[in-house]
Amino acid sequence: MxxxxxxxxxxxxxxxxxxxxxxxxxxxxxxxxxxxxxxxxxxxxxxxxxxxxxxxxxxxxxxxxxxxxxxxxxxxxxxxxxxxxxxxxxxxxxxxxxxxxxxxxxxxxxxxxxxxxxxxxxxxxxxxxxxxxxxxxxxxxxxxxxxxxxxxxxxxxxxxxxxxxxxxxxxxxxxxxxxxxxxxxxxxxxxxxxxxxxxxxxxxxxxxxxxxxxxxxxxxxxxxxxxxxxxxxxxxEAECEVVNMDNPDIIVVAYGIVARIVKTAIQKAKKDGINIGLLRPITLYPFPSAVIRENVHKAKKILVTEMSMGQMVEDVELAACGKAEISFYGRTGGVVISPVEILEEVKKLLK
Amino acid sequence: MLDEIIIAGFGGQGILLIGRLIAQAGMLEGKQVSWMPSYGPEMRGGTANCTVIVSSEEVASPVVSNPSSLIAMNQPSLDKFESLVEKDGIIIVNKSLISRNVKRDDVEVVEVPANDIANELGNLRVANMVILGSYIAKSKSVKMENVFRALEEALYRQSEKMIKLNKEALERGAMFC
The missing domain is CATH 3.40.50.970 (Thiamin diphosphate (ThDP)-binding fold, Pyr/PP domains)
Known part of the structure; x- marks a missing residue:
């Protein structure tokens, strides 16, 4: 071992x-x-x-x-x-x-x-x-x-x-x-x-x-x-982690540390009866466009979340080819997103 | 099991070491752990805190909004984090430096005169081990024997005498639970 x-x-x-x-x-x-x-x-x-x-x-x-x-x-x-x-x-x-x-x-x-x-x-x-x-x-x-x-x-x-x-x-x-x-x-x-x-x-x-x-x-x-x-x-070589994609109410796309924060939001959301799917690009270049494209139709809403003003969101939009409604939520400047914030954003979008 | 702990105090109080020992002990028990420091343009006398997660499952977010436990080594830390602790959570208070009472009545509170005990032991610097001992005894998050093992690994450069003193401080703290 x-x-x-x-x-x-x-x-x-x-x-x-x-x-x-x-x-x-x-x-x-x-x-x-x-x-x-x-x-x-x-x-x-x-x-x-x-x-x-x-x-x-x-x-x-x-x-x-x-x-x-x-x-x-x-x-x-x-x-x-x-x-x-x-x-x-x-x-x-x-x-x-x-x-x-x-x-x-x-x-x-x-x-x-x-x-x-x-x-x-x-x-x-x-x-x-x-x-x-x-x-x-x-x-x-x-x-x-x-x-x-x-x-x-x-x-x-x-x-x-x-x-x-x-x-x-x-x-x-x-x-x-x-x-x-x-x-x-x-x-x-x-x-x-x-x-x-x-x-x-x-x-x-x-x-x-x-x-x-x-x-x-x-x-x-x-x-x-x-x-x-x-x-x-x-x-x-493109790679993407696919999590909880069984009949999701909404799909969140996030990479790096933010994807882990989303995973906690997924657990919290389950208690409220909300099913959040997660797509986590592991390679950002090459971008896993094919995996994103195959999955975006599984939910009506897509939320991209990043610790920036929204940069990966463009690649997700390109991959989705207009087949999904894509929103963005981010914090930046050094502020770390919390799981609660992501969950609140998800609830707002699902209203 | 899932323990999410915020440890906070002045820089120089050994806050990060408390967190590291909990994480290391958890790892020795085969659990999933993460240790996340606050970092910034800070120095001795400033504020320091870290978040530790000990879990039987994969650790998702290392960032915790509502910890299950708080170890407050000074008053600003209690002021900052008291309201965030989950209901039925644990707050360990360093009574030597915190004069006020915990306002919450839906959490368990342990008051430990950590600095006074450390002074009795002859070294103020082990106040962090006193309060850690109390936390371990109260929460049973990890086993004390594994905290001892983690301590030996972390302080491998220190003298036998120093390691013994730290263990003694842990044991004295464990009486408060």
Whole structure:
């Protein structure tokens, strides 16, 4: 049996990364994810051959990630909302250069320097690109500390598979809270070989370059076509948890920590004779549109709830293709939604 | 079973440790647990609170609107959370720092002079263990032996003497229930 450890979300991400063979970490501290960088410092500095750098800025960190990824290493960086904004140029470059890496965003209230409390206001930034140019990140949205660990490992695997950066999109509450977590066995030898493209010593082979540009427009278009094909291919990775979808009065769509708050609202609603179904996207990009589309007709009303002013609601509307009446309820700026609030909103809609 | 506990007091009173020990003890018993701190630009002397859930089922929301129990280490905490406790819930009050009575008459109240007992034991810092001992004895949320185990794990860097003192504080608190 694997031991259950009581760990903070931020630390569980770090342990999961090391478990998955991540040996390179570059970052700059910011609340509410600083425990992650501290954990990586503590652990990586004791592993031979591993590298940890607390860089001078977020910009430096993301470009160090670019370097380590180009050299074929499993590499991670992490930050929180304003820090992730600073990394966007580098993320766009890494995507163009088709390099794998994992970026963790433990979201806080925004815009601007915002607040340090939990929020989900970076959904657009994470799922629609974030930096300049035609690209997407693979975006995974954990809702428990166990899932923070599991999806971190998955993020590394998907990132390698598609040679595209993957993002863990959590929030301050998930990062700060403690829950039991298990680290299942992971075979580091299963990590795909990067020898065919990574940089390093060119002894015995032709020299290579990895660059985030091509000044020939036609060639640059080809890169975009290749990226587009990847995004089409990765649609099959879409995942969604479906809860209580047996004859629901209303369906709530929520991701991350909010989906758990909805689960408590579901239990409370049962006492009042109201049946709430829940759709919880686990991958935000690719978005599980097919699962949403298959389920929205099961109730007359759909409520999307987020800790933002309503960002995922657009993807739900697109997936539903006008087949359902979609409402939105959100709190933001660092205010956490309570189960009671969601239940009240549901009752209002069902009146 | 489902226990939802809010533990609140001044920063520096060991509030987060109380919560962590309950969660760790629950985990040792094979239960589902979550521990959620309040966090903010706070420091020693400011306010601190955390929410702990111990459940036989999967923990849904780690955010609790109406806790089944409140451990109030100071008066601002009692003022802030008293009205939120569920009917028939438990309020454990640190009588050393809270002069007023609990206004609710639909909850069970235990008054513990936690700071005074800690002072008697020779270290004010174990007041948190005194009040935790009382909570465990009153609620039976988790077993005291597992709180001892959790304590040994959490304080592994501390001396034997310190761990013994903390256990003594837990036992003294357990007399109030």
């Amino acid at each position: 694997v031991d259950r450890l009581l760990m903070r979300g931020n630390e569980a991400i770090g342990e999961a990364a090391i478990h998955a063979g991540c040996r390179y970490y570059f970052g700059y501290p910011i609340t509410p994810q600083s425990e992650l960088i501290a954990y990586m410092a503590k652990r990586l500095l004791k592993i031979e051959g591993a590298t940890f750098v607390q860089s001078e800025s977020e910009l430096a960190a993301i470009n160090m990630v670019y370097g380590a990824a180009a050299a074929g290493g499993r590499v991670m960086t992490s930050s929180s909302s304003p820090g992730i904004s600073l990394k966007q140029e580098g993320i766009s470059y890494i995507t163009c250069a088709e390099l794998p890496c994992v970026i963790v965003n433990i979201m806080r209230g925004g815009p601007g320097l915002g607040s340090i409390q939990p929020a989900q206001g970076d959904y657009f930034q994470a799922t629609k690109g974030g930096g300049h140019g035609d690209y997407h990140l693979i975006v995974l949205a954990p809702s428990t500390v166990q899932e923070l660990a599991d999806l971190t490992i998955k993020a590394f695997d998907l990132s390698d598979k598609y040679r595209n950066p993957a993002m863990i999109l959590g929030d301050g509450l998930l990062g700060q809270m403690m829950e039991p977590v298990e680290f299942k066995e992971y075979d580091i030898n299963s990590i795909p070989s990067k020898e065919s493209w990574a940089l390093g010593s060119s002894h015995g082979r032709e020299a290579r370059t990895i660059v985030p540009f091509n000044l020939d427009a036609g060639e640059m278009e080809k890169i975009n076509n290749r990226l587009k094909q990847k995004y089409i291919d990765m649609q099959k």
